[in-house]
Each structure stands twice: as structure tokens, then as C-alpha cells.
Amino acid sequence: MKESKCLEFKSAITNSFLKTVSAYSNFGDGEILFGVNDDGSVCGIDNLEQVCLDIENKINDSITPKPDFEIEIDEIKQTIRLMVYEGQYKPYLYKGKAYRRSDTAFIEVDQAELKELVLLGSNLYFEELPYGKDNLTFQELTDKLMEKLNLNAVSEDILRTLGLFTKNQKYNNAAALLADENSFYGIDIARFGNSINEIRDRETIAGTSILKQYDAAIDMIKRYYQYEEISEIERKKVDLIPETAYREAIANALIHRDWSMNAHIRISLFSDKIEIKSPGGLPRGITAEEYVNGDISCLRNPILGNIFFRMHYIEMFGTGVRRILLAYNNAKVKPKFEITDHVISVTLPVITNQYHVTGDEARVIAALENGEQLSSSEIAKATGYTKSKVLRLIDHLKEKDYIRVTGKGRGTRYSL
Template sequence: MRETKDLEYKEAISNTFLKTVSAFANYGTGSIKFGIKDDGTIIGIKNPKQACLDIENRINDSIDPVPDYSLSIHEKSGVITLRVEEGMHKPYLYKAKAYKRNDSATIEVDRLELTRLVLEGENLSYEETPAKTQTLSFKILAEKLGEALHLNEVTQDTLKTLELYEEKTGYNVAGELLADENSFCGIDMVRFGDSISVLMDRERYEHVSVLAQYDKALALYRKYYSYEEIRGSLREKKELIPEAAFREAVANAIVHRAWDIRAYITVSMFTDRIEITSPGGLPKGMSREGYLSGGISILRNRIIANVFFRLNMIEQFGTGIRRINETYRDSAKKPTYEILSESIRMVLPVIGGKQELTEDENAVYDFVKGHSVSSSAVVEATGFGKNKTVAILKKLVSKGYIAKEGNGRGLKYFVK
């Protein structure tokens, strides 16, 4: 077995293992096995009972605060296993520095991650920390609350109820983000032409309430993807991309993004799709599968989400992805999602039917629909050559008609 994110081998006992103790205590339970070389060769530790006392003393003397851990000895091999539990009193420091695991290596965290560890240890989120400026106005929020909840005015008590203000600390970051003016990056929207080298339109909404950003983003969407079609005496609204999907995607980006990252939510608008990229990966504790299923909601920005919920800008927490997918129920093209450690990207395709596919593409699409199949299965069903089949599958994936999962021989294609 090789080293992993939660498993490290040490040939001998030296202070280098203390960095990994810090990493496991800060970011997730893991084990260090002493008496094993990096390549997995077992050599054991001489006098393992005395060595365990040495390990204990090094941890107790060097890690602050001391994490929960346990030691065990494999009697036959002489291998010592140190298991370190993820702690609640973060950050766990070694020589005044915090560490994390990066694949099978241990590295020092940067300033941003150290700040996050401090907040986590205090059971706080970034949006709960005091705002840099305490001179804030809330005209836009007052207008929205009046429309949704019929409030006549927004008082200090209202702001306290919404958890945007506390007597001791004043306004918090969530309050600043919802205020008429703030110091944060917002939404950067670009309309592209035939390629990303051709910029047809660009609007950047920053240093204003996230409520205003939401409205302005929706207005620009309507400029390019919504129109009225006149049939006789009737006007019928047409949407190239479902407005409900765009609304949900933008609200999702605002509510769930990492606001401690000084970066913009980007909205890239193309003739065949919209790409919405939100800074920050998944909240801690949420898996990719949980996010895509829409069944579990771990809120990175609980206070902002609660305000959006009260204003009817989002519905039940955790249903955003399912609601977006539902708007494409009758479309051959489906939304896609790219989840990285530093960002999440949603791609909303222009609604399309099978009529825009070629005859060969239709044949492949019809076979894949309702199944999860390999390219070889498509070859057998359609009679196309391997290269032609793979090329068609790639086109259908890029156009948003089908999706893929797995790698190598396990690669499968399916229609969501």
C-alpha cells in the first residue's frame, strides 16, 4: 500500500512527523506508521514500547493544543501506528505553523487557510466576522423586504433579527455584503462572440449589495437569452436558456461562494450556453455526490442564505441543483457541473431538441438514452467504426446532450 492523503509512512522517528500530526488534527483523521519505508517496505522499529513514549513526548511538547491521538504496536512486525483524530480546537500548530496534507505530502497552510482554521476553531464562519466598515446603509434590502414581507421600514431590530448586526461587534460581513455599498468583488459578466477573443459586451457589478448584483445579472441575461415572439395578436415569451435555471444558478453562486477569496463570480455568455463560475470549492463536509443530488445542503454562508430565502430568491435549502435540472426536463441538452477544489462551474446550455443533431449523432443519442454504456457498446449497436463513434460521443458531450463518468475501461456515457 502506498502513502495517501490520510496515511503516511516513516522509516524512523524524527520531528518531521509532527507536521503531519498538525495536518491530520486540522483537516481530517489520519494515521502515521513508523517502521515502514516510503515504498511500503516494512522494517519495524526497535524497542517499540520505548519509541511510543518518545512519540508521545514529542507530540505533547510540540503540538499546541495537543490533539487526540492513539498509539498501537504490531507485535510481529514492530510497526507503530499513530492515529491522529481531527480536532475541534483548531488550529493545531507545530512551531507556530499549521499544516495540511496535499495528496501524500505535508505542506504549510497559507494565510487564508490559517484564518479559516482559526474561525473553525471558534465555530464561526467568515460571514459572521465583523465588517471592516461600520457605516452602512440598507435601502436596497429595505425595498426587497417591503416587497416580500410587507415591512414598512428596516430598523436596527430588523437587522439583528436577520443576524446582520450585534450590539457588541456591530455589523458583520454578511451585513456588509447586503448593504448598499461594500468592499467586495461581485459578478463579472462577459458576452462573447464567435470565440473568447471577441468580447461583445461586458458588465462588472462590484462594491454594491449582492441583491443589486443579482438583479443586474438577471437584466443582462434577459437582454441576450429572453425575447417575445408575436403570433397574431398574442405575445409569447421565449427563453433560450430557462430563466428559472439562471436565477437559481446566480443565487447559488452568491449564497455558496467563498467570500474570503478576493475574486469575482464570472458569468461567461456564449451563443450556445452560459457558464457560471463561483470562487471556492464545496463546503467542508459536502461530497460531490451530495452536491449534485441536491439532497443535502451544507451552507457556507448561512446568514446570507437565510436572507435570500426570506426574500423568496431561493426556495428550500439544498434543492438548487435539482431545480436547475428540472427546468431542462424536456430538453435534450442538460446542464453540466465542474467541481474543483478552488471553484464550482455550472454550464447552462441553450435549450435544444434532437432536430439539430445529424443523423449519425441522433443514432448514437437514441442508443445512449436510458442507459449507461461504453463506447464499445455504442460501436456494436450502431455499426459505426471505433474512431467515428468516439468522435460523435465527444461532440455530444461538448454540446451538452450526454454526460460521461469514469475513466479508461470504466468510462461510461449516459443521458441525465
Template structure:
């Protein structure tokens, strides 16, 4: 901190002449006692751990960088074609970066728990302690455009460093990284945590013929199970079961419940 001009710290709202350094300043410092990021790479099952790191007691900026290094180690590689090297992404780096930054700046720092990053062969799950900020419901969170920052000062610092874009655009930016991909990210909100599931990229259609029939109808805009059934060669029970499978695997999204349940990409 001593290397940074006090006036700069005041401008960033990290220091006040009467109160000294605040919590945001401590989180950005190179030595703090806050919980950090618990990140693990699993093999074919959760009982097989290839690598695990608990990143803490250092600046959240350094924690972010360390997590990105581990991400690149497992989800990026170079492919040589003729005389050229081509960078290949198994999972969109921009989507992971956005989800991780959001977990850091929106988490509840008074909760004694780490951000959990679980890396699997087919997905990454990022769980952030603390639910949605007061005044923001799940539908507004998913739709985007409304931003209620739990940690406003941290958000401002990350914005100045170009690590995030416009506030309230995180979910949309993540979804945009999966345009044209069969599987889509999933978002789960509870009172105590927010979980984001990022699937690996699947350009090929791995669905069964029946699953593909239902998926195609959802893609065309048929939103209810009743409308989908009317355009399928099989009954409603099978349609509902297939819809559940597509939702679980991240191919489609489900909103509402009961007769108001709707499906979309």
C-alpha cells in the first residue's frame, strides 16, 4: 500500500483520513485474513482429485490471477495444423473470467467461507458465499441490466482495471460466450449462495433423436410442454421427462412452475 499515493487511495475510496484503510483496501492488500478461493480439478469422478489449491491470505487480484492460471492449464491447449499453432478453448475463458470476477466482487465477505471452484471434465461450478443482495431478485439477476453491488468499492476498482464491463451485464456476457453451443450455462440462487455452472463447449449434437426433436421445438419458440407435445410424435409424459433431461444437462432453461412452466434456450 505504501507504494500507492494516498490521494489515489482516497480517489478509489480505499482510505479515509479519519478512519484509515477500509475493508476493501484490506482485501486488495498483499496480506489479509479473509477466506479466498478453494479450487480443485477432479478426474472422472469427485473422488479423483488431480489438483487442489486454497488461494488465500493474498490480494484478491492475485487470487484472481492464480485461479486464471489454473483454468488455462486444464481448459486450453495449442493445436498444431501445418506450420501454425492454434489456441483451442475447451471452455470459454471470457465466461470463466466473468463468473469468477462476479463471485469475488459480489460475495458476502462476512461469511467465513471460500469461493468454491470445482473443475470437472464436462463443466466448472463456481459457488459464491452469500445470496443475492437485498433489493435484487432472481429474475432481475438473470435478465441483467439491474446492478446492486454488495461491494461497490471493489466493483469500481475491478472496473477501472478493465476486469469487468458495465455493471449488471455479467450474466448476459457469460451467455453470449455460448451462442451457437448446444449446452448453456446454468445459474442457481439460494439464500446463502450463488452457483454458476459453465459447461465445456459442445458444437456436435450429442442428443438422441427424441431429445433432438424436443430441443428443436424449444429452439423454434415452443415454450410449454403442452405446445411441444402437440408437435411431437410421442406423449406428454415422455416430453416432460425429456425436458427435465435437457434442463439438467444445460441444453435449455426452465422458468416458472406448474402450469406456468416455460422452456427456452
């Protein structure tokens, strides 16, 4: 038995477990086993009944609001199991601070996470909060609705149906994000030359409708990654990067980002790829694996998501990543997804049917082309190279985003 994200061992009763209680109450169910060492070995606890009472009193006296928990005693092993359940009335604070799990430690949440917990505790999304200004105009939204939905006019009742008003009949943040002018950050687009020090073009679109931001981002791919090829009498459009994949990535960045963060979506254009970085990390309730597999089950901004869906900017909810991958089905180099607590990064490579590698790197690629996940030792055996040389070549191929790494230590495996 090992510690995990939802299981912690405590050999003794100290106040440090209260940070764990705060984290589990805020971010997901978890267990604490008292009387167990860090390595999983049982050391036991004396006076089990009194210790249970102490644990309960510490929680009730130190965590606000009161969390939902249960305590069980194992009299044979002399251990105590504390089960903490994610609560509805977030944030759950210990000494005025909220905590979350980070690897094997529990750390204080930052300001952005605290804001999100407060909204969750109020059963609200950021986009539902009142914007604070009533003099909003919606010409961009009106034009798009009339074009996409064949409407003759857009009335206030339609805006209300779309969810752009609070219960007090005030514009909410979703309305402001769709308005012609607002106070929100937007998209920062930069086109680079041979290095990030060589900026050939740059445009920042902020304080305006996200529909206008979307169109401006699409214009960039048309300008720099599309051209026409004439063959005899036929004129054919060529996409260096699939436009369908790019459209999905931009739409996802706009409707899934955390709009409470004062940061731009950053789009970096390179000769061989486009990088799209969206502030806010994953919405709560979604794991990185579920995101990459296209299994998104909840939206951070459901009002915006619904409007993008109605306008056909996105297909069914949760299919965006799969559509991106499908656009690269026959390409050698696939899209790359990187997820941290505060940023989702999507890299869309230029479509290519061949790897740009040295002769030595090509032998490593060939060893992996059957689709298997191999260890460095297995690659060394297949190529005839030493293991140290294989690891150097793998590092080079990782920099080119040609190789995927899974596992750690002796369980590390490599695949294309």
C-alpha cells in the first residue's frame, strides 16, 4: 500500500493533517490512515477512542465551514481511518487558508483557485456573475446570430434566452465577453522568425467580443499557413496546418479558459508549428487523461460554450480534442497537449509525411514505428547502439516532439 493523491499516512496525530482535510474537502474525496508510517508499514496508535475524539474535535474547531467526514477504528491493527468527502460549501479553510494536494505535499491554493472555490461554494460560474456595467452593445454578436441562425433581428429576449442576464436582470460576465467592448483580456498573437527573439508580426485583440477575437485568430492561419496550388486548370487550397484542428483549438481556448485570470490566450506562430496557450488549466472534474482522450464532461463557461455550439463554431461538447487528432490522422508528427495547474498548451505541427532527422535518429524512429512502447534498453538492442547513445538521441527526438514518454524510472517507455 502506497500513498497517493487521495490517500495519506500519518504515524502520529499532529495538526498537519488538518491541511489534508482542507484539501480533500475542497478538491475531492480522500482518506487519512493514522497509525501507518510513510512507507505503508503499520505502527499503530494507543488509546484509539480518545484519539478519535481528538481528531474530531480538531476538525470541528479548526476547519470552517464544518467538513463532511467519517472515522473508523481498526482495533486489530490499532489504526484509524479518516474519510473526508468533497463538500458543497467551499472553500474549506484551515487557519483562514484553503489547501490542495500537489504531488505528495499539501500547499495553499493561489488567488485564482480560491476565487474558483468561492464560486463553486455559491454554485456559480464566473461567467454568471454581474458585470457591473449596463451600457453594453452587441453589434458583433447580432451580426453573427443573424448570419449563423438566419434571424431577422436580435432582441433582448433572445439575449435573455442565451443566458446573458443575471437573476436581477443585469448583464453578466458572459454578456460582457460577447459585447463589442469590455474590460477583459483577450488573445495575444505573435509570429516568430528563426527564434523567439525575431518577431515578424504581432497583434493583441483584447477588450472586445470573443467572436471578434476568434475571427482575428482564424485570419492568422489563413494568412501564414494556407496557399493555393495550381495544377493544370485546377486551383487547390493547401493547408500547412489543418484549419479544422486550428479552429477547434481556438474555440476550446476561448470557451474553456479561466476568464477571471488577467492573462491573454497566447498564440505563437512558428515556421513548423503553432502553439496555443490558454490560461486556467483544466475545468474542475476533468483529468488530463480525460481531456486528451476527448472525454470532457463539464464546461468552465457553459453559457459561452452553448453559444459557440449554436453558432457551429464547435461540434458536440467534448469532441474538440478528438477532432484535432483526426485532422492529423495521416501525419507523422501529431499534435501535442501539455497541461499544468494554470495553463493548457496545444501544439499543432505543420503537416508532414516524413521526419526531419539525422541517420542515427532515423534508426531510433524505425525501432518505434511498429507502434510499440519500448524501453531504452530495447531500443539499444534494436538499433545496435549503446544505451547512453540511445538516451542522447531520444533527448534530441523529444525536443523535436517526435517521441512520447510514459512512465518513470525503470518503467519509462518511449513511443512515436
